[in-house]
Amino acid sequence: MEHVATPESAPQQHAQQHPIGLYFKIWGLLFVLSTLSYLVDYFHFQGGLRWTLILLFMMLKAGLIVAVFMHMAWERMALVCAILIPPGALMVLVGLMASEANYTNLTRLLFFR
Amino acid sequence: MTDMPLDPPGAVAGGSRGASPPAAHAAPHGDGQVAGLRGLVADWSGDQQTFQVAWGKAMMWIFLLSDTFIFGSFLTGYMTVRTSTTVPWPNPSEVFSLDINGHPVPLLLIAIMTFILISSSGTMAMAVNCAYRRDKVTAAKLMFVTAAFGAMFVSMQAFEWTKLIMDEGVRPWGNPMGAAQFGSVFFMVTGFHGLHVTAGVIYLSVVALRLLAGKYDRGNYQIVEIAGLYWHFVDLVWVFIFALFYLW
Numbered sequence: 001m002e003h004v005a006t007p008e009s010a011p012q013q014h015a016q017q018h019p020i021g022l023y024f025k026i027w028g029l030l031f032v033l034s035t036l037s038y039l040v041d042y043f044h045f046q047g048g049l050r051w052t053l054i055l056l057f058m059m060l061k062a063g064l065i066v067a068v069f070m071h072m073a074w075e076r077m078a079l080v081c082a083i084l085i086p087p088g089a090l091m092v093l094v095g096l097m098a099s100e101a102n103y104t105n106l107t108r109l110l111f112f113r
Numbered sequence: 114m115t116d117m118p119l120d121p122p123g124a125v126a127g128g129s130r131g132a133s134p135p136a137a138h139a140a141p142h143g144d145g146q147v148a149g150l151r152g153l154v155a156d157w158s159g160d161q162q163t164f165q166v167a168w169g170k171a172m173m174w175i176f177l178l179s180d181t182f183i184f185g186s187f188l189t190g191y192m193t194v195r196t197s198t199t200v201p202w203p204n205p206s207e208v209f210s211l212d213i214n215g216h217p218v219p220l221l222l223i224a225i226m227t228f229i230l231i232s233s234s235g236t237m238a239m240a241v242n243c244a245y246r247r248d249k250v251t252a253a254k255l256m257f258v259t260a261a262f263g264a265m266f267v268s269m270q271a272f273e274w275t276k277l278i279m280d281e282g283v284r285p286w287g288n289p290m291g292a293a294q295f296g297s298v299f300f301m302v303t304g305f306h307g308l309h310v311t312a313g314v315i316y317l318s319v320v321a322l323r324l325l326a327g328k329y330d331r332g333n334y335q336i337v338e339i340a341g342l343y344w345h346f347v348d349l350v351w352v353f354i355f356a357l358f359y360l361w
Contacts, residue, residue, distance in 0.1 A: 015245050015335070016241070016245065017245045018242070023235065023238040023239060026238075027231070027232075027234075027238070030234070030235075031228065034224075034355075037355070038227070040360060041206050041220055041359075042219060050360075054356050054361070057356070058353060058355075062349055062352050065348060065352065066345075068238075069237075069238050069345045069348075071338070076148075076152060076156060076164075076166075077152050078157055078163055078164060078165075079165075079166060081153060082178075083175075083178055086181075086182075090185040093189050097189050097190075097192060098192065098193075100193065101196035105196055105197045105198070105199065108199045109199055112199070
């Protein structure tokens with residue numbers, strides 16, 4: 001780690017310097033995961049299997065990008081929590097809207113068809 | 114207590130804080146800082162800087178967090194209209210297929226766009242790596258390659274939009290294939306993402322040009338990492354759009 005105190009950087013800030021091989025490995029993994037998620041559609045997987053695979057590959061890709069490419073794995077916990085916890089509120093919204101959408105669909109099927 | 118008269122005036126008030134005496138403020142980011150949960154508490158404690166990164170990087174992360182909420186709301190809205198409509202949703206696998214030698218290949222263009230964006234993320238990561246090695250010429254070149262991938266992505270998106278509007282007759286208010294909401298969701302979500310890619314291409318080009326011009330030579334070229342954060346985020350959003358809009 002090299003510390004360069006400048007007007008642009010906080011004092012003694014850790015530069016995100018990592019071996020270049022790591023980036024190549026993650027790059028390769030992202031290609032593999034993208035191919036796999038494309039193959040889910042290509043081979044017409046349906047139902048629960050399709051959903052499991054799509055969401056699994058999506059989360060793995062997102063995790064790799066955030067953790068390695070965006071260097072979140074090496075940031076301090078204060079920053080990690082400030083960025084990664086608030087999107088949890090979106091999960092609450094998704095849950096609320098999912099039940100609301102199902103209810104709307106039900107009422108439409110009952111009364112507007 | 115015996116050595117108290119030797120302490121500087123500020124040290125007395127901070128003596129009770131134990132882990133973080135005021136003396137630490139002079140160099141708060143030394144190697145002795147605590148990690149993990151204790152580090153979380155110490156970093157959020159009062160009277161000091163919370164995020165121990167450059168302000169530009171902290172601001173970029175906070176901007177990206179706000180952008181996460183924008184795209185999150187779009188995708189949640191999409192889920193809501195798609196779940197609640199009683200009209201069948203057009204099958205994206207068929208809508209976005211391309212004919213190769215008379216055989217329709219599902220989602221071909223979208224798959225190519227996905228690989229282009231992932232490649233651009235890879236070159237961007239390399240650019241950040243080169244910048245921290247102080248190899249600014251290679252870093253700038255890689256940023257231009259990244260921007261070129263981005264421009265390719267937007268061009269393919271323009272082709273996709275043209276095909277959908279002209280050939281398939283998709284409009285924001287309806288389409289011949291099924292649920293009317295398909296068009297509005299598609300144009301809004303992919304349009305907003307394309308806007309981000311376009312902005313990213315301009316942003317990366319500007320930073321790369323300024324890098325070559327020597328505008329950042331006094332610093333540690335962290336601006337490349339900050340620009341990279343934005344670019345990786347654009348790729349990240351596409352991961353979710355690809356999975357939730359095209360593969361659902």
